[in-house]
Amino acid sequence: MWFCSAVGDHLYKRRYYLLSFLLVLVLVWIATFSGEALKIIPVFSATMQTRKDNLMDQPDNGASTPDQLYIPTQKGECPVESPLLQGLVKPHFESSLTMKNVENETKGVSEGGYEPSGRTARQSVAIIIPHRRRETHLIYLLYHLHPFLQRQQLHYALYVVHQAGDATFNRAKLMNVGYLEALKDHSWDCYIFHDVDLIPENDKNVYICDDNRPKHLIFGRNSTGYKMLNKIAFGGVTAFTKEQFEQINGFSNLYWGWGGEDDDLYNR
Numbered sequence: 001m002w003f004c005s006a007v008g009d010h011l012y013k014r015r016y017y018l019l020s021f022l023l024v025l026v027l028v029w030i031a032t033f034s035g036e037a038l039k040i041i042p043v044f045s046a047t048m049q050t051r052k053d054n055l056m057d058q059p060d061n062g063a064s065t066p067d068q069l070y071i072p073t074q075k076g077e078c079p080v081e082s083p084l085l086q087g088l089v090k091p092h093f094e095s096s097l098t099m100k101n102v103e104n105e106t107k108g109v110s111e112g113g114y115e116p117s118g119r120t121a122r123q124s125v126a127i128i129i130p131h132r133r134r135e136t137h138l139i140y141l142l143y144h145l146h147p148f149l150q151r152q153q154l155h156y157a158l159y160v161v162h163q164a165g166d167a168t169f170n171r172a173k174l175m176n177v178g179y180l181e182a183l184k185d186h187s188w189d190c191y192i193f194h195d196v197d198l199i200p201e202n203d204k205n206v207y208i209c210d211d212n213r214p215k216h217l218i219f220g221r222n223s224t225g226y227k228m229l230n231k232i233a234f235g236g237v238t239a240f241t242k243e244q245f246e247q248i249n250g251f252s253n254l255y256w257g258w259g260g261e262d263d264d265l266y267n268r
Contacts, residue, residue: 123155129141148200152203191240211241218236
């Protein structure tokens with residue numbers, strides 16, 4: 001019994017030393033692996049931060065695609081505030097600019113739409129632009145609006161609704177038509193109704209909807225000293241969710257010619 005017990009005790013001690021040795025090896029391996037992992041993370045973050053800082057210093061010429069220049073540290077939803085925003089950027093209007101220039105210099109756009117690559121936009125936005133005999137205005141707007149929206153990292157599409165013929169212009173009816181057409185393509189989070197002759201200057205004025213109420217995206221313009229003409233002005237650029245727009249039954253179709261439809265919209 002004792003001998004057997006002694007042999008059993010000896011084997012037990014050998015197993016104990018062996019297991020202890022293996023445990024030490026495992027702990028050393030874990031410590032080494034963890035140390036390497038911790039070294040990678042700050043280096044990666046610092047590299048991305050430098051890339052973003054350099055990007056913010058680049059001038060905006062309307063020709064680059066910001067989304068292609070910025071590489072996020074991880075996939076997922078776009079941040080609440082895009083790191084690509086530049087703030088106030090005064091638009092420039094080259095008389096030689098053509099629609100072909102806009103097509104060639106605007107990157108990442110397909111059939112009037114754009115979506116950030118590798119991550120999910122905070123909102124998807126349909127922008128509806130009524131148009132007739134404003135070709136030059138349309139060229140300038142598209143040239144500046146595409147990079148403006150891309151810096152905001154939005155999923156968007158532009159709908160230019162053209163009124164043909166010689167009948168009196170009906171801005172409100174074109175807006176309604178654009179809304180119905182946009183519904184056929186996608187369940188957009190936000191619908192923005194945008195005059196063709198208004199160009200945003202500050203990309204921190206983010207083109208998204210507010211769940212609580214319709215949103216007026218224009219405070220003033222350069223021709224009025226950046227002041228509102230009156231307290232109830234609600235034209236130019238306005239944003240609605242689908243629920244908000246349908247609750248007021250959209251624009252009135254009865255306003256032909258200039259003015260009136262935006263005041264009617266405010267009252268609704």
